[in-house]
Amino acid sequence: MNRIIDWLDARTGCRSLLRTALYEHVPGGARWRYVWGSTLSFAIVVQFITGIFLWMNYSPSAQSAWESVYYLNDVMPGGWLLRGIHHYMAQLMVPLLILHLMQVMIDGAYKAPREVNYWFGLGLLGLTLAISLTGYLLPWDQRGYWSTKVATNLLSGVPYIGSTLQRLVVGNANYGHQTLTRFFAMHAGVLPALMVLMIVVHVALFRKHGLTPKLPKKKPDAMFWPDQLLNDAIACAAVIIAVLALVFCFKGAELGAPANPAEPYSAARPDWYFMSLFQFLKYFEGEKLIWGSLIIPGCIFLLLVLMPVLGNWKLGHRFNLCVLFAGLAGFATLTGIAFTHDARDSHYQAAVSQAKSDAERVKHLARQNNGIPNEGAAAMLRNDPLTQGPRIFASQCASCHTWNGHDGLGNPLSEPPTAADLAGFGSRDWLRGFLDPKQIESLKYFGGTAFVHPKTGTAKSKMVRFVTSDVADFKPDEKAQLEKIITALSAEAALPAQKEADKRDATVIEEGKKLLADDALTCVDCHRFHNDDPTSGPDLTGYASHAWLLDFLKNPAHERFYGKKNDRMPSFGQTSRLTPRELEMLAAWMRGE
Amino acid sequence: MSVSPEPEKSGADASGGEKPPESRREFLKSAACIALGGACVLVPVAAGTYVLFDPVRQAAGDGAWIQLTKLEALPVGAGPRLFQVLVERTDAWTRHAKSAVGAVFLERLDEKTVRAFQAACPHLGCAVEWRKETSRFFCPCHNSSFTATGEILPPSPAARGLDTLQVEIRNEAEVWVRFQDFKAGVKEKIPVA
Numbered sequence: 085m086n087r088i089i090d091w092l093d094a095r096t097g098c099r100s101l102l103r104t105a106l107y108e109h110v111p112g113g114a115r116w117r118y119v120w121g122s123t124l125s126f127a128i129v130v131q132f133i134t135g136i137f138l139w140m141n142y143s144p145s146a147q148s149a150w151e152s153v154y155y156l157n158d159v160m161p162g163g164w165l166l167r168g169i170h171h172y173m174a175q176l177m178v179p180l181l182i183l184h185l186m187q188v189m190i191d192g193a194y195k196a197p198r199e200v201n202y203w204f205g206l207g208l209l210g211l212t213l214a215i216s217l218t219g220y221l222l223p224w225d226q227r228g229y230w231s232t233k234v235a236t237n238l239l240s241g242v243p244y245i246g247s248t249l250q251r252l253v254v255g256n257a258n259y260g261h262q263t264l265t266r267f268f269a270m271h272a273g274v275l276p277a278l279m280v281l282m283i284v285v286h287v288a289l290f291r292k293h294g295l296t297p298k299l300p301k302k303k304p305d306a307m308f309w310p311d312q313l314l315n316d317a318i319a320c321a322a323v324i325i326a327v328l329a330l331v332f333c334f335k336g337a338e339l340g341a342p343a344n345p346a347e348p349y350s351a352a353r354p355d356w357y358f359m360s361l362f363q364f365l366k367y368f369e370g371e372k373l374i375w376g377s378l379i380i381p382g383c384i385f386l387l388l389v390l391m392p393v394l395g396n397w398k399l400g401h402r403f404n405l406c407v408l409f410a411g412l413a414g415f416a417t418l419t420g421i422a423f424t425h426d427a428r429d430s431h432y433q434a435a436v437s438q439a440k441s442d443a444e445r446v447k448h449l450a451r452q453n454n455g456i457p458n459e460g461a462a463a464m465l466r467n468d469p470l471t472q473g474p475r476i477f478a479s480q481c482a483s484c485h486t487w488n489g490h491d492g493l494g495n496p497l498s499e500p501p502t503a504a505d506l507a508g509f510g511s512r513d514w515l516r517g518f519l520d521p522k523q524i525e526s527l528k529y530f531g532g533t534a535f536v537h538p539k540t541g542t543a544k545s546k547m548v549r550f551v552t553s554d555v556a557d558f559k560p561d562e563k564a565q566l567e568k569i570i571t572a573l574s575a576e577a578a579l580p581a582q583k584e585a586d587k588r589d590a591t592v593i594e595e596g597k598k599l600l601a602d603d604a605l606t607c608v609d610c611h612r613f614h615n616d617d618p619t620s621g622p623d624l625t626g627y628a629s630h631a632w633l634l635d636f637l638k639n640p641a642h643e644r645f646y647g648k649k650n651d652r653m654p655s656f657g658q659t660s661r662l663t664p665r666e667l668e669m670l671a672a673w674m675r676g677e
Numbered sequence: 678m679s680v681s682p683e684p685e686k687s688g689a690d691a692s693g694g695e696k697p698p699e700s701r702r703e704f705l706k707s708a709a710c711i712a713l714g715g716a717c718v719l720v721p722v723a724a725g726t727y728v729l730f731d732p733v734r735q736a737a738g739d740g741a742w743i744q745l746t747k748l749e750a751l752p753v754g755a756g757p758r759l760f761q762v763l764v765e766r767t768d769a770w771t772r773h774a775k776s777a778v779g780a781v782f783l784e785r786l787d788e789k790t791v792r793a794f795q796a797a798c799p800h801l802g803c804a805v806e807w808r809k810e811t812s813r814f815f816c817p818c819h820n821s822s823f824t825a826t827g828e829i830l831p832p833s834p835a836a837r838g839l840d841t842l843q844v845e846i847r848n849e850a851e852v853w854v855r856f857q858d859f860k861a862g863v864k865e866k867i868p869v870a
Contacts, residue, residue, distance in 0.1 A: 137725030155770035317713035455772030
């Protein structure tokens, strides 16, 4: 072994190189406060290693970026771990950078003759944030898409060249394939290369001037190898353990639903370390935006740059420390305000849970279909009843109806509902409640409608009167008949959720059907049930089934349904307010198909 | 390690005398550094390598049966005809209804017999062509030649003749082929996908 090393050493001088690398003088002995630079170097090494492996699985185009990340994260064994390490190490790099900066500032390592090295450090801080920002977009999920859009719009605020700069970065006027190819080249090529160059200079300058010891020295001088390096290695181990803990705790990095420019995303937030800036921007109205986005952050950065010069004054060092701690306090306060505000905002919370369920849904569809169609994952969600149903309900139905008390998307209604709650429409429970004298006049059913509150001078609807007086006086045997009719009527809907129950109660359903057809409880006096008799109430044949619901949504004022008695319900199929596909999706979602 | 600090830099505790406990401490520290540092770097390397080797862990498929044409498209005596193989396939994340995976030469031998050759050269996988004028299959990459029955014609660099594929005539008219790829460059016909 030694002979090989001798041979190599004679040709490369590897021994002296290694000696130079390892035997750095550490005045005052090894200390924990010196570990931050090494932990950052280690973090960068981890990001390079994981980044290159991620690169092997990533496809930077608007139609395949999310899909390739999904495949890595959710299909390839171990992919979630690899991506998780990369993601959470990026999260941890920010506190590590802050700790490194604090140590440098407190120990006075930024002052002459180390100013240039300090400036390189600030450059590396900026580069790290730029790499984080460009990386945030790459999964092409809703969160990354909408947050980065804000960032590039801020770029357009740069005086004179803003719009050109934005177009250059985005690759076009709109986000698309070229945004991803450009961001990816910056994230994985240009910025890391710059970072390596700057680290080389940063470390070389550090070695040139040596370590700035924390005074007074408490121990005799030592060597970087192995004394300080052991401390550094323990700190690095702590960092990787923390990263792994985060990865396992959160089961890898989040991957939201695929980016969809047509689907506004109310949960758009930058990564946590930009939340302070995000909050800061809220305080600048209209044209003053540039103050919050560029001028003030620019001045703060300029102040950091000038600190070595300021540090030469008598009270300069103390001033610098005050500025640093005030800055950090501001960063922490703004971040805290932003998170507290979000935690208390029910609309934001609803958007977050909607985003989570969209993400789960699209992954479920990809698994179920054994892959993603050529049009991409966003198209799968666009055509999915479970995803679009609640959105259509919220925009078209929730001005009158509710869904389990909310608007279908989890948001409360601004005004009390004026029509029935449609969650579980057609189910046994829903019908039982509807035919309950105590409930029919509640807001859950007809309480907000003209059937209960008719125009002055007219009576309540026949149905309301029937339930509140006739049903209320039902004898036990009639109540038993009503229960059978409810079971039979609900079976007309053929709801997927009741498939098993309908199968089990086939006999009861037959009895109920017969009772209905024989007019046992006078239902068919007003309603049709598998016949063509002229009637005044909605047809009960196939009640709440897919076809029934679709026809009803198209035209509730049809003589088969409410006819002239229709209370404000729009005829969606007649007015083209909803396309046939949207009506299909709404009906399918309402029925839980 | 055969590297030692420069004497003038060995600093504070270089008192000259040999101190076994001291050097043992140094050794333990160095060993701990290397072990801990190595373990730290091993984490991302291991995670990445595990993902990288995913294709190696995938089992080779046993070939899918595909209908390529109908008997009427293959007159007896017309010689081999090339057919594209389009299958329903999931390529990593994308589900293709029809995805091109290769090509097959089909030749009708008699009323009920059809012969199928994989169009990939068994040498190194280039696409073989049928040369009517010489009645031979020829690989334009490295000049391997094969007879109409797929046997290798010397001098050819290929290690084996053309790969035959299983054929079935279903419903008396449909020509179905079990499409497979085989390992290139070896004498044996080993399925790879």
